[in-house]
Amino acid sequence: MIDVDSVVEDTRTLISIDSQNPGPLEAECADWVVSRLERVGLAVQRHEVEPGRDNILTQVAGSDPDAPRLVILGHMDTVPIGEGWTYPPLGGVIDDGRIYGRGACDMKAGLALGIGLLDALVRTGEQPRGDVVLVATVDEEAPGMLGAHQLVRDGLIRPTDQVLAPEPTGMRLRQRQMGLRWLTITVTGKMAHAGRAHLGIDANHVLAEIMTRAKTTFSALPFEDGILGRARFTCGTFHGGVSTNVVPGSATAEFDLRIVPPMVPEDAVGIVQRVADAVMREHPGAEYAIELLGARRPPVGASDDAKIIRDLVEAYVEHTGAEPEIGGADGHEAYTDASMIAALTGSDSCTVLGPGATDQAHTADEYVSLADIELGAELLWTLVRKW
Structure with missing residues (x-):
């Protein structure tokens, strides 16, 4: 024994x-x-x-x-x-x-x-x-x-x-x-005086829209596993801006994407990309970049x-x-x-x-x-x- x-x-x-x-x-x-x-x-x-x-x-x-x-x-x-x-x-x-x-x-x-x-x-x-x-x-x-x-x-x-x-x-x-994928997403906007905010592009606002829509999209996914449950989305960190009276020129967040079959990590990243592309079309001049973090985990x-x-x-x-x-x-x-x-x-x-x-x-x-x-x-x- x-x-x-x-x-x-x-x-x-x-x-x-x-x-x-x-x-x-x-x-x-x-x-x-x-x-x-x-x-x-x-x-x-x-x-x-x-x-x-x-x-x-x-x-x-x-x-x-x-x-x-x-x-x-x-x-x-x-x-x-x-x-x-x-x-x-x-x-x-x-x-x-x-x-x-x-x-x-x-x-x-x-x-x-x-x-x-x-x-x-x-x-x-x-x-x-x-x-x-x-x-x-x-x-x-x-x-x-x-x-x-x-x-x-x-x-x-x-x-x-x-x-x-x-x-x-x-x-x-x-x-x-469950599978998972971690990623960092960075939005680049345009700094401006907060009193002349219309001259800038608020990167915090743009990134917040991506985060909110991505979370809603994940919640609506039709996949549910009898043991694992449903896919989950978490925004673990969010950083942006330099001062209260400055339109943020950049913002960065880290997303934790938990997935269930039949999804694979690339599917989760694709959802974030499609959401981000749609948000970019509504905010001309803003740009985004995604960096994958850690290992691929199906x-x-x-x-x-x-x-x-x-x-x-x-x-x-x-x-x-x-x-x-x-x-x-x-x-x-x-x-x-x-x-x-x-x-x-x-x-x-x-x-x-x-x-x-x-x-x-x-x-x-x-x-x-x-x-x-x-x-x-x-x-x-x-x-x-x-x-």
Whole structure:
């Protein structure tokens, strides 16, 4: 069995290591993960993504070289700590059945579970049928998701791999993920004295019209997925102008476009372009430019027949007496390294299930419940023994 007490202590240690992205990044965390795995007696590989940023890989060999591998996929970086904390953000404080700290649920508890699984396999001498691989990546929280891209470029993921990312899902099965596209749109108008505003072109006004119409267009899209819901539009940032009494000559905004099948990221960008073109025709002299941000992220999903899905459901039923929830407030809108690997490889055997409430990720006083860690340990151990 996985030693839950050890997983809890590893989670607390990982929380104490500052791995904010952007910020200190993952080097110290990677060093600790390597040391922890080597103490178990595992051979550990480091694969450079950027100078000072390495993906970490280790495995326990299975008895059947032809059996599909189980890949446990975790990331070492966290979002910035931010403000508003009542618990020490790097403290790993345990209070009322919860561990608090930045990365507690996203996803240092999940990474600690993966470490605990391999530790248990070595300690007990239990040999799985297929290889059990643990991968710890960098840069999952950034737009480019460089760690996942490098993992695929390095050929470390096989077509038959069954991939599980123990990201926070409230222990629900996140079988499908929304697609998304980030972009920056900049409108160029013409500066003028606010008292002679008719001589200028108000870039703020023009961009605001694009934003409003684009949001309305997304809300009216006819596509609705039974699990993922409907497409969503968010204007995350909006900046423009230089002074109260000056007609703004330029304005810039960042859009977050969340999409569901049958849409792909290019469809979302095309909607914004068509809206912007229409607004430009109403404001002669204004211009706009779009810059795409981060990686292309189409909607992805695991097949009902994928081994990882069937075996996870069986393990969940064995321990809880009920099938895991798949729809609902379980973070299907979040894009993980497992999602990116599915997008890059076309795999239909990548999924997400792990400890911690999705709503707690990226918040002040982020936490993971001890109960989720305990259930996660039981599910992983059963999953491997059934493999």
